[in-house]
Amino acid sequence: MSDDLRPTPQPGILDISPYVPGKSGAPGSKVVKLSSNESPLGASPKAIEAFRSVADHLEIYPEGSSKILRTALGEVHGIDPERIVCGNGSDDLLHLLGQCYLGEGDEALMNQYGFSVYPIITRATGASIVKVDATNYAADVDALLAAVTPRTKIVWLDNPNNPTGTYLSDAEVRRLHAGLRHDILLVIDSAYAEYVTAADYSVGLELVGEADNVVMVRTFSKMGLAAARIGWMVGPAHVVDVINRIRGPFNVNLPAQLAGAAATRDVEFTARLNAHNAKWRDWLVSELDGNYMHVVPSQANFVMVLFPDAEHAALAFETLMQRGLIVREIGTSYGIPHGLRISIGSEQAMIGVAGILKALVKTAS
Known part of the structure; x- marks a missing residue:
């Protein structure tokens, strides 16, 4: 059938490269x-x-x-559920x-190493x-502000940043916001907030409460x-109103709402996650960072390891894959x-990763 005899997508859609998730392994294989x-x-x-x-109640609409879920989030984080x-x-929210x-002719800004969904x-x-x-794999406030044009409508900021693990302090985020026009929406994507240990970090809630053009987005x-x-997402009342007008009417299923509310209130479990991550993130950095590999300082639940070149990174990836990691x-x-992103996993997984990569260093030297 001729292309002009079938539905066609809007201009530019077929120019978009689809999101590629991390590999999960072959079905039936034992992998970490x-x-x-x-x-x-x-x-x-x-x-x-x-x-x-x-x-027993899956037949009922949520x-x-x-x-x-909004009530639980409001209680734990001190936010008006509205x-x-x-x-x-x-x-979904992004x-x-x-x-x-955003629309035809508009622009959105992002850090060059920001989340690939933006x-x-x-x-x-x-x-x-x-x-x-x-700059040093982190968002550069001065560069972002210099890139603003009359067409700029959104600034996407993942903080901490995926895949580098770098972050902007609260002071730097505020400096970025202060330099933006009032009609530009600053979207603070705090997907990894639960894992941050830096004292000068802020999830963005205070800024959302003070400003009319800032939203903060989180994930479970x-x-x-x-x-x-x-x-x-937390945002000004006028942004919340706009999003509620077009979101799906039942966009979060009931099991997810209940699980999310329980997870929100289980602050002890969240604290255990943070402590485990901080311990093994710091340990992995100390084990791997050196002349052959460089680990970029991270505030997330992963680290980015840089190798001398793409060939060495590919070798490291394949070697880990062969060992089930x-x-x-x-x-x-x-x-x-020339980089690999490594999620912080169990003690056994971290010891395994470190051992394999350190053995590669010995082979290369």
């Missing part, structure tokens, strides 16, 4: 997945129990505004923000994505509920061909 930044301790037992509790919107993963605030969201609206040079995926697909290649998706 360290490629998607999932929880090394599984999910909160309370969240699992809450998820199971609704199994409450449409995710009130159960300022919260929940979504089917944080990606797409909605792009759909509402260009997809932006281009799908007909807008252009502008990748701004980073990194704290044990990736399969449930739960995200949440799957990490994330970041050449194609993020433009760092």
